[in-house]
Amino acid sequence: MQLFFSPTSPYVRKVLVAALELGIGDRIEKLASAAHPINRDPTIIASNPLGQVPTLIADDGTVVADSRVILSYLNDLAGGTLLPADPKARLRAEIDQSLADGITVAALLVRYETAARPAERLWPEWVAGQWDKVRTTLAHFEANPPGARIDVGTIALACALSYLDFRFPDHGWRDSCPALAAWYAAFEQRPSMAATRLA
Missing domain, CATH: 1.20.1050.10 (Glutathione S-transferase Yfyf (Class Pi); Chain A, domain 2)
Incomplete structure (x- = not known):
């Protein structure tokens, strides 16, 4: 998996923390990016038209945007409990x-x-x-x-x-x-x- 990454993004951090908690942190490759509300990064836009981080590219090429959706995806992928069954x-x-x-x-x-x-x-x-x-x-x-x-x-x-x-x-x-x-x-x-x- 690949993740468009910014070292100062709290949403990217959410994804990385979740991945580590799920035991799959080592499966994510960080892609350098320059997300900005005005000077938008065309590299991210090519995968996610919103041009935002985090944007995850799954192993099968599926693009998953928004930290909440990414956390749900990772939880399902790992069979985790970050979204409780109850x-x-x-x-x-x-x-x-x-x-x-x-x-x-x-x-x-x-x-x-x-x-x-x-x-x-x-x-x-x-x-x-x-x-x-x-x-x-x-x-x-x-x-x-x-x-x-x-x-x-x-x-x-x-x-x-x-x-x-x-x-x-x-x-x-x-x-x-x-x-x-x-x-x-x-x-x-x-x-x-x-x-x-x-x-």
Whole structure:
């Protein structure tokens, strides 16, 4: 398998963490790419018209786009349990993945707004709105900690938190989320997380 890769993408990291947890990390070849919201990479577009990472090319040539779809594909391929068999547990994992991805989307939009948009066009209210999404979703996880599960939800959450630390080290999310911070401190010690740190 081949994966269009960016070392700073939290979504790529989700895929790599999942692959390692499933025991198939060594089957993925990383393809260098330069995904960007404005200067789009034609190399990725040739396989995925959205031009986004992660994009996985399966061994049979099937192109799988979007980290959620890729995680589902890898889980099925490996016969894994990152999407639990029990319907209630699976629903919780998928809900948590969606909420965690929402944190990542909001943080990425802040990043694009403050790093890619010309300063004279910066929209402070937009940035504030995205940060409020982060705040309220972190508060949800603080009130509903994920526990010891290893599934698509917890992987997505850990990758979202690591992206906040990577791009916004002064954000201070831990100050209002001590239980979540403690959960993350333990989760990021997993070998899959240690091997995929954002750079």
